[in-house]
Amino acid sequence: TGAITLDPGYKNTGSCESAITFLDGEKGILRYRGYSIEELAEKADFLEVAYLLIFGELPTETQLQKFNTDILDQSIVNEDMKTVLKGFPESAHPMGVLSSLTSALTAFNPKSVNVDSEEDMYKAIVKILAKFPVLAAWTLRKKNNQNLYNKDTNIGYVESLLKMMFQEDNKKNYKLNKTVVNALDKLLILHADHEQNCSTSTVRIVGSSHAGLFASISAGVSALWGPLHGGANQAVIEMLEEIKADGGDTSKFIAKAKDKDDPFRLMGFGHRVYKNFDPRAKIIKKAADEVLGQLGVEDPILEIAKGLEKAALEDQYFIDRKLYPNVDFYSGIIYRAMGIPTEMFTVMFAVGRLPGWIAQWREMRLRKEPIGRPRQVYIGETHRKFKDIANR
Numbered sequence: 001t002g003a004i005t006l007d008p009g010y011k012n013t014g015s016c017e018s019a020i021t022f023l024d025g026e027k028g029i030l031r032y033r034g035y036s037i038e039e040l041a042e043k044a045d046f047l048e049v050a051y052l053l054i055f056g057e058l059p060t061e062t063q064l065q066k067f068n069t070d071i072l073d074q075s076i077v078n079e080d081m082k083t084v085l086k087g088f089p090e091s092a093h094p095m096g097v098l099s100s101l102t103s104a105l106t107a108f109n110p111k112s113v114n115v116d117s118e119e120d121m122y123k124a125i126v127k128i129l130a131k132f133p134v135l136a137a138w139t140l141r142k143k144n145n146q147n148l149y150n151k152d153t154n155i156g157y158v159e160s161l162l163k164m165m166f167q168e169d170n171k172k173n174y175k176l177n178k179t180v181v182n183a184l185d186k187l188l189i190l191h192a193d194h195e196q197n198c199s200t201s202t203v204r205i206v207g208s209s210h211a212g213l214f215a216s217i218s219a220g221v222s223a224l225w226g227p228l229h230g231g232a233n234q235a236v237i238e239m240l241e242e243i244k245a246d247g248g249d250t251s252k253f254i255a256k257a258k259d260k261d262d263p264f265r266l267m268g269f270g271h272r273v274y275k276n277f278d279p280r281a282k283i284i285k286k287a288a289d290e291v292l293g294q295l296g297v298e299d300p301i302l303e304i305a306k307g308l309e310k311a312a313l314e315d316q317y318f319i320d321r322k323l324y325p326n327v328d329f330y331s332g333i334i335y336r337a338m339g340i341p342t343e344m345f346t347v348m349f350a351v352g353r354l355p356g357w358i359a360q361w362r363e364m365r366l367r368k369e370p371i372g373r374p375r376q377v378y379i380g381e382t383h384r385k386f387k388d389i390a391n392r
């Protein structure tokens with residue numbers, strides 16, 4: 001067996017070989033299957049990017065159409081799932097609800113668990129791509145105590161997500177806003193994959209026991225929820241709100257973030273891999289200005305965010321540790337301008353990350369990777385003699 005190398009947080013451990021996403025943290029490069037994130041965010045749509053990530057190539061017109069039709073064919077969510085949803089209290093966080101509902105899908109689709117052939121794998125993939133946005137929208141409807149809708153199969157993937165979320169109960173039509181659709185499409189693309197991050201590693205490790213795609217995705221949702229990972233997008237807005245309520249002075253919060261006795265961290269700042277800038281944050285910052293301008297939204301917290309970014313980037317603590325704004329720093333400001341409630345931000349991230357989770361899970365299964373099972377360095381007691389309860 002030999003000596004075990006200790007690497008807490010897997011900072012220097014490659015857990016797999018992968019051909020999906022390339023990331024250069026020093027140069028701030030992110031590519032899906034060789035295509036730069038800047039170009040994809042500009043020219044592709046979310047479903048095309050999902051296809052690219054999962055199957056390795058940009059789809060032809062015919063491939064994309066078939067993919068879309070296969071997804072639409074699976075988009076109805078079993079009525080009994082509504083009973084599951086009904087049991088949750090209104091106060092439930094949408095991420096907890098989403099993870100539970102995704103897990104419940106396994107019960108309603110037992111055949112999707114055993115996926116030993118590529119064909120069965122494909123069926124499970126289109127199923128989850130179809131039903132996950134419905135479940136995501138339902139978590140919001142539940143909060144708002146509104147009717148639950150299935151997908152509108154006549155409109156696009158992103159459009160139908162928005163409609164399922166915001167369609168008013170007493171109105172037939174939902175007017176889609178092009179700026180909102182385009183902005184959401186771009187945000188979802190920017191979140192679609194990011195190699196072996198916490199939730200993706202979770203999906204791969206759960207999947208490595210052959211637990212099935214839906215169970216693996218449900219675990220991924222739970223991992224994403226944490227504020228050090230996807231939950232940061234909610235935490236950023238809450239932090240900016242706090243700064244605003246406090247009078248807008250950012251220096252106090254910078255000082256708190258630097259104080260090692262204070263658990264407070266500057267949310268939306270820092271990254272395990274990016275040490276110069278996060279290319280996604282650059283695109284999102286620009287998009288935030290554009291989208292708020294186009295929607296005519298004036299949000300005072302955008303100015304606070306910009307001020308906070310500037311102050312942090314000029315501060316020696318952040319310079320020394322190479323801490324820059326990450327993808328989550330400005331994304332919440334755009335979600336907010338679209339009318340998406342703060343508690344739903346991480347759900348939007350999950351919808352965006354879904355194709356990445358699927359692609360990584362599929363790659364792992366196709367490569368017949370062994371079960372994920374790290375070792376440890378034991379630091380506990382050595383051999384002890386059992387003591388009777390009377391003598392302890």
Ligand code: CMC
Pocket residue numbers: 009197227228229230231232257258264265266267268269270271272273321323326327328
């Ligand atoms: N505010 C203040 N100090 C920080 C921050 C921050 N946001 N991030 C890192 N540091 C400090 C940290 O205290 C440590 O200092 P020292 O060397 O003096 O002990 C140093 O920088 C290195 O940090 P680390 O915690 O060892 O780095 P990590 O790679 O383990 O953690 C991180 C990366 C993203 C979890 C962390 O930067 C963080 O907590 N950021 C805030 C939460 C956040 O925005 N998360 C979203 C990440 S990007 C999207 C996603 O993953 O979903």
